[in-house]
Amino acid sequence: MDVRIDNLTKSYGNQKAVDSISFDIKSGEIVGFLGPNGAGKTTTMKMLTQYMQPDSGTIWYDNSSSYDVDIRREIGYLPEHNPLYEDMPVMDYLAFAAALQSVPQSEVPSRVIEMVRICGLDVEKHKKIGELSKGYRQRVGLAQAIIHNPKVLILDEPTTGLDPNQIVEIRELIRKLGREKTVILSTHILPEVEATCDRILIINKGKIAADGTVQQLRKQSEGKSLLQVRIEGAPVEHIAEGLRLIEGLQKVLLVDTTNKRFEIESNAGDAVNRLVYRACVQNHWDLLEMIPFETKLEDIFRDLTIN
Amino acid sequence: MNNSVWIITKKELNSFFDSLTAYILLIAFLGFSGFFTWITGSDIFMRKEADLEVFFSVSKWTLFFFIPAITMKMIAEENKSGTIELLLTKAITARQIILGKFLACLLLIGIALLFTISYYITVSQIGNIDHGATLCGYLGLLLMSAAYIGIGLFASSITNNQIVAFLLALLIGVFFHFIFDMMSYNSGGFVGQLLSGLSVNRHFESLAQGVLDTKDILFFASLTIVGLLLSELFISKRIK
Structure with a gap:
């Protein structure tokens, strides 16, 4: 699914968090949002996932720009800080997330099992989410984002709290998913974008400061x-x-x-x-x-x- | 549409029964209403009448306090932990989320009321119970509960603090529960009529006495709908 953003603007009070940014992302591309804290990365992602409405500007998913469940069904989202239901067991939570994203009832159990396998949750699958370590919580967050096999994947700082081995695993997973999906991830870990992304968007003060591959940016x-x-x-x-x-x-x-x-x-x-x-x-x-x-x-x- | 509502309802009901909430509520509700209906005060044996009026008036008060306790976390907790963002970015609308949560609360109250059917059976063995009036009374309790759940969800939707949600729901509830009623005695004319028309007490009493009037049903239904619409408005307001 292609994503096109047109003059997106969002202010909090007097402060412009995102200032008329525009870009295009093609299906199969992994794009990294890079920027200092408070640059507007998270706000942009919240608008992309329809959690926030832009003050002005349009977001196109293929040819649709409407705010409705049909678009949200195609999006997998890992929010910043990875909020989760602490008192739900991992398996129940994944089944809940799958059902909410309209995965047919008959396929839910097999999807849950697959996510447990892909995200390496096997040891912890019967625990309550509140009992998990940060790394495992992050995996649960990632699992709920991809459980319905979305066409667009939006990940806000996907590797925070993971140990170096897990980071490598998650990056590989993202690369693999990125072959057929549109992936947008944000981070301020620079080696991360170099390792996973095809393209980098550097955002600063709500505006796009640079856009291109790592090589292009170097030349620039x-x-x-x-x-x-x-x-x-x-x-x-x-x-x-x-x-x-x-x-x-x-x-x-x-x-x-x-x-x-x-x-x-x-x-x-x-x-x-x-x-x-x-x-x-x-x-x-x-x-x-x-x-x-x-x-x-x-x-x-x-x-x-x-x- | 309905499927999404049911997913939320199921999850909330599970979380009621996974935590102790549901059990404490059931035990406390049955304990209080049972105690006052059968054992003490103007209980059934003192009244020498085979009806459940005592039970209804006790339940009116216990539910008034218990409902804010079950609705307080429904949205406030999602606001606080940020899980509301997870919900609202999934293939479900704000309205479906609210309806799902509303239904879960109402079902829990329904389960509590279901257990009291044993009172009804017992009383009907003792004397000639008015079946219609009793049914009306139960309907009244359910409608009143729906209205208070609506108010409770609204209170929960505007804050991320559960205590604030609880107190606010009680504060709003107290006006409908008896303050409007009391004020109506001291004011005449249109104001007096309006106040007595807004009183949950008035509408509930007439149902509890077996008078099935569409006015009462409409009153509770509109209070419920206003509460739910406001909750929906407030959770989707976060989107803006």
């Missing part, structure tokens, strides 16, 4: 590249001086005097490596190390959200 971030080199064969000052003479380099930093390591920032991409190599040959320096660094998602994120 002004094509900056960072190179660390270790050069010997002359006093450090000479080398630094010589490097600064090379055209196209923006910044040369001496980071380690004893080992003679330098950091070079430039706009030139791969060409820098060649320029630095030639300079070394000309000056008869020994080039001992040359390590290219990719701009990290953290840096892009910081660039876009702090100003």
Whole structure:
């Protein structure tokens, strides 16, 4: 199911939580909402799941934009903080969630069993939800979201409270589900979006600050590249001086005097490596190390959200 | 539509019986009404009449206090724990949620009343009971309960604090239960009529005496519907 959002706006009092954002998500895409706290991620998700009504703007699911149960039936939602009925046993709760999402009565037991298997709830399935640890509660939340095999999956911070092994499992599960569904997840764990998402939407102050794949965002971030080199064969000052003479380099930093390591920032991409190599040959320096660094998602994120 | 309502009703009934709520309510209700009907005060043996009027007037009071106790958590707890968001984002409407919860409460009261049929059987063995009047009395209790459940759900829908919901339901209930009635004695003309028309007491008494009047039924039905509509309004207001 394709999701299209058109000029969505929502204010709380005077504060604009979401400020006319628009985007398209195709079926089979996994999109990560990224943004600092209070950026409008959760509000956007609440509007996508019809829990909140936008002040203005439209949300299209395929060709329908109405507020009704037929759309909600196609959505699986894991809300922020993962609210659950504490005094219900896991199995009963999953059956309840399935029935509410109009899974036919005859299929409910088999769906519940499948969810218990997929989400690894087997050991805890007869306990009351209130007795579960946070990681297992999170799995129950995920299980109730996917039990009716929805076409759109909306997950607000799906991996909070999980241990590293569980995080890997859940990410794999999301990737698997994402092949045939539209998945929208929010997080502020950056490696998470890199690991699971096809596309990233960085939201800041209610607006979309960036939209694209991880690679595209890297390129967008002004094509900056960072190179660390270790050069010997002359006093450090000479080398630094010589490097600064090379055209196209923006910044040369001496980071380690004893080992003679330098950091070079430039706009030139791969060409820098060649320029630095030639300079070394000309000056008869020994080039001992040359390590290219990719701009990290953290840096892009910081660039876009702090100003 | 009806299926979704029933899913909610079933879940709420289960949670009544899983927790002690249902059992405490049943025991307390049967205990109080039994005690006053058979053992003490102006009980059946003192009256020397084979009817259940004592039972009805005792139940009128016990239900008045018990109903807010069962409705108080219905929506307030969902508001507090955030599970209302789970419900409202599923394939169910706010109206179906409210109706499901209403039905669960009414069924629980119905079960409590069902147990008192033994009183009816006993009294009918002792003397000539007026079957029609007794049936009317039970209908009155059920209708009154429905109205108070409506009020209780409304009180529960506007807060996330169960105590507030309980007290608010009692506060609203107290006006309908006897304050309007008392005020009507001191005011004449239209106001007096209006106040006595709003009194649960008046409408209930006439039913309990075996007078089946559509006016009374309409009164309880509209009080119920107003309560439920307001609850629906308030839970869907969260959506905005």
